[in-house]
Amino acid sequence: MSRNVFVTGVGMIPFAKPGASAPYDQMGALAARQALDDAGVAYDDIEQAYAGYVYGDSTSGQKALYQVGMSGIPIVNVNNNCSTGSTALFLARQAIASGAAECVLVLGFEQMSPGALGSVFADRPSPFEPFDAVTDELVGMPDIPLALRYFGGAGLAHMKKYGTPFDAFAKIRAKASRHAANNPLALFRKEVTPQDVLDAPMIWPGVMTRLMACPPTCGAAAAVLVSEDFAKKRGLKADVYIAAQAMTTDRASTFESGDMMRLVGYDMSRAAADKVYAQAGIGPGDLDVVELHDCFAHNELITYEALGLCPEGGADKFINDGDNTYGGKVVTNPSGGLLSKGHPLGATGLAQCYELTHQLRGSAGARQVDGARVALQHNLGLGGACVVTMYRAA
Template structure:
């Protein structure tokens, strides 16, 4: 990248269950205030802002930011499904890299309802029509299984069939998430679970998924202040953490082929990750800590392979060897991930940014990854978009 983009400040509020949170504009404003304070700048220093949310009316971004200040800056609302937060971050980085601005805000928030996700406009074609057709052609209709679970469970089932991956491997991933979240005061679920408890939970799809293997609907907000290295230096801001490379990809025809892993973004993730490794000149072997999109334990497993953390078909061994946690090759989702930290859709990508910034600063407390210098972020939205970001310290 032509300009070095610094993550000058981050903020995140505790994630909560639907019905227990403040309203979206209060949550968004609170996360922004925390990010500004962390960066030691004022809202009047921000030159443009990108606000991410999925479940909200147009200009909800302005509504949240007007609680912080009304300075006349451009406010752009972003909706890229579950990749919304990192898409806002991507746009903020681009604005600085292009020279259009020197200090930009990205914020994501979501005030969700309980229960399974559904479309909001049933009177028109769904953006998921082609995905639904692909899923049904490969798996059948499965009307008793919620739609998102069919998609990601189907991807996990594909891995099971190809490589003999047992259901217990997904349960081990979920148990790992709970151990990490137990040390995160901002996570929605902080109770430690055993692999056996995950396996014994309510069956959502026999042989494929239990309830604990899926992330919960969540409310929350997170934000980040980005600036150019020159601005950080002039103002004496914390410039330790910077974006070494970033890529946003969308679907190719393989997403609608004969492999459910690709329907949920395996190909997008692999392409984005490869672009990031090439841009940064750093391979997966150099990464210390990873925040990846574990909306289901099944997606975490296939993402190990799409990001190159282990060979294709090697995820079961990767998990069994403990290479996805403290003491292994990588610490994946030290925050607890979407499975335990929670998944307020518009905020997720920026919550990942918050966690990795804290890790690279050495400020993650009990969940600190020792000696973390290179961090990788993966944020996925079916429909589709995938953002992979590499951060560095030094």
Template sequence: MARKVVVAGVGMVPFTKPGASETYDLMGAAAARLALQDARVDYKAIQQAYTAFVYGDSCAGQRALYHVGMTGIPIINVNNNCATGSTGLFLARQAIEAGALDVALVVGFEQMNPGALGSYFNDRPLPADLFLQRCDALMGTQEIPPALRIFGGAGLDHMQRFGTPVETFAKIRAKASRHAANNPLAVFRKVITPEDVMADQPVWPGVMTRLMACPPTCGAAAAVLCSEEYARKHDIDARVWIAAQAMSTDFADTFETDMRYVAGFGMARAASQQVYEASGIGADDVDVVELHDCFAHNELITYEGLGLCPEGGAAKFVDDGDNTYGGKYVVNPSGGLLSKGHPLGATGLAQCTELVQQLRGTAEKRQVEGARVALQHNVGIGGACVVTMYRI
């Protein structure tokens, strides 16, 4: 029988714009120390560590954790594009659940450069080539950055398929800013209106303005996971545990249907369905959600992928306020990637940090009243999607 896996401690450093942060190793070490302190676990007790980053040389994880201690434990470096942080959580959770170890540290960090994401290995096939080829087949070649083409294209598909107005994406972005205003660790804390978003610089006329995209960000976050038995033995707070978790990669229909699938809709739907079935908890039972809003467009299609609203119903979901305080769910109380920021390797751990604080009732001004069930969604093109259900 699988063992219950507890989130014993979490921690993150303030997210910043590129050029305003410490180096990746110092940020990673600081987040790790915060999670260890929160868990009341000494680094010497950690049996394995998983370090998550996208833009960095091999063994960057060792460089970060050697600041914390050098105990000879396995340190596994993880890279799964924007789903990297949650992939680290997935690996640690599996190992503890299977009984291979009792306590593990997962830390994610990213030291990013300004501007759109790019590749450093242009002398070989790019992992996103298949996705961009499908973009071209569905929409024609667009002279815009790859991530924007994929996620903006998914939003455009939703607009054409269901009549979703572009103003809906502006409402999602404005909601993110209202939430982030209460998050001292968010990179952007200024409240903006849908009108502000619509009036910003167009990056895809009629589809997206600059404010609808998340910014490149530097930061780090971490979590300590352990078995329930270990938590009880060492007097660790065991209230928050992982009720279910699933990872999916792309299916054949990713390249056979529409742009929503290219952006990860199918992966989100498959992983969330596995989580609902394994946990016995349905979407209607969820109180708070942290989902991957790298673009406002992806937040919208993910509402439907996770089953938070019917397919084609996302615009009404937004208009009814069911994605914020006072509605059916509170989605991205942290401010999400759009306002909190998106340091790629840290994002999944930052989402975990927010949800653990929500379930503990320690989220201060962001607190979702009575939160007992939390859902996390973290996706990377290439592709990978991790969905995690937490509960108390």
């Protein structure tokens, strides 16, 4: 049994720098209330809730949602690294599609610390040990923070394999800033040029400048998912539905291929996207808008190819032809993406859902993609997991 699942309500608060936001529970409660209000349902209508976050103690989801209501429903706390928000969305969709629930709340939040991501528990094996071992062998650079090594190394691999110029990453970052200028919820709304990006402080010579990396951010976003029957019975919005969704994890190729692009999830992304296209019966050429996981400009470039938006090795041409922005083939990250909007890990997947829901409703304001009917979401977490979701306008 599989039923249609509709996104009937979304909520998102403006993202902020660490130290400039409210505590995680207040942010989460606010985003949840926004989603409930947008849906036109009460917390008492919610049958299950999934709360995603990475940096927080167990049952932080309860701490946030108890401020919204205490109805005794199941609240499941989810932690799947940077794909946490979309993993929670995946679980909520399954609950409704299977008939286990009719109305489910999905929440993602993160209260982050300044600086690069790092391990919290130093007294036990790190899940990144095998990733570090491959990275040490392929790129070295042990003094660079781990995430920069992974994704910078992947970008370097693409440059070496396909002759991709360094300024391709700068063009992606500049595009993100142009999109974010129209997003009042984005952290960075100042437009920058490709040259501005190249002139930013170099954190890996010839590979990455500071502006090519997304900032640590605090924030929250939420969505209310319902069955078609529930939406009809209650007279709720049923204008956006999840047409297909897939979640993948690493295969042996991640570590055995000797390829940094595969180490950071290329194969996971490709496999998830292929499953979604097969489920939906349509391909990348039918997409109008995409929100993809641009934690670094390098990963956006690689993901163009993983999602089939352009051929392998064709990302530089895709960028130069303007096919990744308004007037091109598919508008990527109209929100400004993680690079400009910010990346509060647990909230990112739900923030992507928020953006795409508004795009398909036609309510995205100045950043609206004309005639958007089909949207794709890509959310990646190293360690690893990837969730790809296709939304369609009803």
